Amino acid sequence: AQRHSxxxxxxxxxxxxxxxxxxxxxxxxxxxVTWTANGTDIDKSHLNGSSLLIRAADLSHNGxxxxxxxxxxxxxxxxxxxxxxxxxxxxxxxxxNNYPKSFYCSWHMPYPTYIPNSFNISVSHGSKLxxxxxxxxxxxxxxxxxxxxxxxxxxxxxxxxxxxxxxNSASISFEEFSIVKPDPPENVVAxxxxxxxxxxxxxxxxxxxxxxxxxxxxxxxxRYRPLILDQWQHVELSDGxxxxxxxxxxxKEYIIQVAAKDSEIGxxxxxxxxxxxxxxxxxxxxxxxxxxxxxxxxxxxxxxxxITTVYLQPPTTKIS
Amino acid sequence: xxxxxxxxxxTRRRELYQPAIQHARTMRAHLARLxxxxxxxxxxxxxxxxDFVDGIPSASTEQWGNLAEAERLELNVKAYRSFQDLLNxxxxxxxxxxxxASTDFHEDIRTAIIHVETFSNxxxxxxxxxxxxxxEKEMGISGVETGTLFQKKLKGYKVLLELxxxxxxxxxxxxxxxKNGRYQAK
Numbered sequence: 001a002q003r004h005s006x007x008x009x010x011x012x013x014x015x016x017x018x019x020x021x022x023x024x025x026x027x028x029x030x031x032x033v034t035w036t037a038n039g040t041d042i043d044k045s046h047l048n049g050s051s052l053l054i055r056a057a058d059l060s061h062n063g064x065x066x067x068x069x070x071x072x073x074x075x076x077x078x079x080x081x082x083x084x085x086x087x088x089x090x091x092x093x094x095x096x097n098n099y100p101k102s103f104y105c106s107w108h109m110p111y112p113t114y115i116p117n118s119f120n121i122s123v124s125h126g127s128k129l130x131x132x133x134x135x136x137x138x139x140x141x142x143x144x145x146x147x148x149x150x151x152x153x154x155x156x157x158x159x160x161x162x163x164x165x166x167x168n169s170a171s172i173s174f175e176e177f178s179i180v181k182p183d184p185p186e187n188v189v190a191x192x193x194x195x196x197x198x199x200x201x202x203x204x205x206x207x208x209x210x211x212x213x214x215x216x217x218x219x220x221x222x223r224y225r226p227l228i229l230d231q232w233q234h235v236e237l238s239d240g241x242x243x244x245x246x247x248x249x250x251x252k253e254y255i256i257q258v259a260a261k262d263s264e265i266g267x268x269x270x271x272x273x274x275x276x277x278x279x280x281x282x283x284x285x286x287x288x289x290x291x292x293x294x295x296x297x298x299x300x301x302x303x304x305x306x307i308t309t310v311y312l313q314p315p316t317t318k319i320s
Numbered sequence: 321x322x323x324x325x326x327x328x329x330x331t332r333r334r335e336l337y338q339p340a341i342q343h344a345r346t347m348r349a350h351l352a353r354l355x356x357x358x359x360x361x362x363x364x365x366x367x368x369x370x371d372f373v374d375g376i377p378s379a380s381t382e383q384w385g386n387l388a389e390a391e392r393l394e395l396n397v398k399a400y401r402s403f404q405d406l407l408n409x410x411x412x413x414x415x416x417x418x419x420x421a422s423t424d425f426h427e428d429i430r431t432a433i434i435h436v437e438t439f440s441n442x443x444x445x446x447x448x449x450x451x452x453x454x455x456e457k458e459m460g461i462s463g464v465e466t467g468t469l470f471q472k473k474l475k476g477y478k479v480l481l482e483l484x485x486x487x488x489x490x491x492x493x494x495x496x497x498x499k500n501g502r503y504q505a506k
Contacts, residue, residue, distance in 0.1 A: 150489040151380035152481045177488070215496035264348065264491055
């Protein structure tokens with residue numbers, strides 16, 4: 001006989017590792033039934049009377065479970081089973097990369113729950129609640145305008161995560177300044193300096209996201225090293241967006257990066273994209289024409305000319 | 321029609337403001353250390369509710385982006401004048417009630433008072449140089465000091481907390497003014 005499978009499927013969320021008992025709707029305990037999982041009959045050994053018993057269920061048990069009355073083949077019960085975990089405490093962080101305009105908070109789950117979670121975030125400044133405009137992408141982020149500047153009141157941000165199996169939350173509080181972290185400097189360019197085999201000229205720009213460098217100037221940290229070495233050299237620059245390296249090894253390719261920080265508050269940005277450059281080198285004198293060869297042999301005793309790169313150790317740097 | 325006075329050239333503006341910015345930075349560094357020392361010496365937990373403490377100029381502002389030069393400087397001057405009296409109170413409280421033997425700590429507070437006083441004078445001179453009207457000096461705060469000793473301790477903390485915020489604000493104010501006399505919010 002045809003199985004009638006018309007029934008609105010409900011969702012059932014269960015915790016991974018738990019034992020699950022499903023009753024066949026309102027049928028008696030001893031009614032003759034057939035259970036299927038995703039359309040496949042389930043062995044009678046899993047039944048306890050007309051109820052289905054799943055022991056220590058895990059993700060592999062996810063699916064649609066249906067119970068049919070064996071006498072009429074009528075569908076008496078159907079459910080979609082989803083296994084998962086209650087939420088652990090979410091990880092919450094806030095940062096301002098465009099001070100003093102706004103800051104953003106983002107959150108994530110330290111462990112997957114395998115079932116849908118919903119997040120609710122609340123932001124307060126002192127006793128005042130602030131709006132947190134959610135980003136469409138990424139979804140786990142929202143933006144808050146700095147309504148007041150130079151405030152001694154702390155901000156408090158709380159995110160509550162809820163799913164079918166439980167609820168958890170995380171809170172942080174911070175001062176306006178402590179979360180200020182600019183984006184890295186942009187367009188870092190390094191160039192050799194003609195006739196200067198030990199120099200490299202580095203230029204960069206304020207991150208475009210930093211809205212008001214006039215009122216909130218950035219200072220910079222520059223690090224550089226020849227590719228052949230691991231040890232960085234550092235120099236801090238309180239203003240300006242250029243610097244000339246004067247102690248480069250002649251002829252060696254360099255890698256250069258820059259970081260930024262508000263002159264007064266907050267923390268350093270990440271390092272910028274790396275720039276590469278090799279200091280200027282004198283053109284090697286190639287003996288190309290007969291005349292030049294002849295000229296060299298009459299005036300000097302002919303020896304094989306080997307072009308060697310003199311490996312000069314910069315006075316300022318101790319190479320261990 | 322006579323156009324508005326052009327005000328100092330960008331170079332002149334920077335020359336006028338750079339010393340004040342440096343002064344504010346030095347003051348801020350000292351105040352940050354003093355605040356830490358205060359919290360430690362008074363055994364305070366910095367998650368305190370200080371709402372009950374009033375009469376202290378708050379650096380917090382909603383309108384920071386739109387203030388014109390004269391207004392910005394005036395607000396600074398008035399604030400630092402108040403802080404001179406407030407810091408003297410803090411010093412007296414420490415000498416009489418909380419840390420009578422900590423002469424080094426008292427010296428640090430005295431240094432802060434000097435910083436605030438000289439910075440306030442510096443701003444006033446700046447206002448004169450820029451042909452702005454220097455605000456009248458108001459009577460210093462006086463009167464019978466009320467509240468428990470613990471409330472006095474908290475007030476001292478809030479004075480230093482707000483003063484540090486003012487120092488930060490002043491640096492941003494002066495940075496902004498050194499580039500552009502009339503700030504246009506971006």
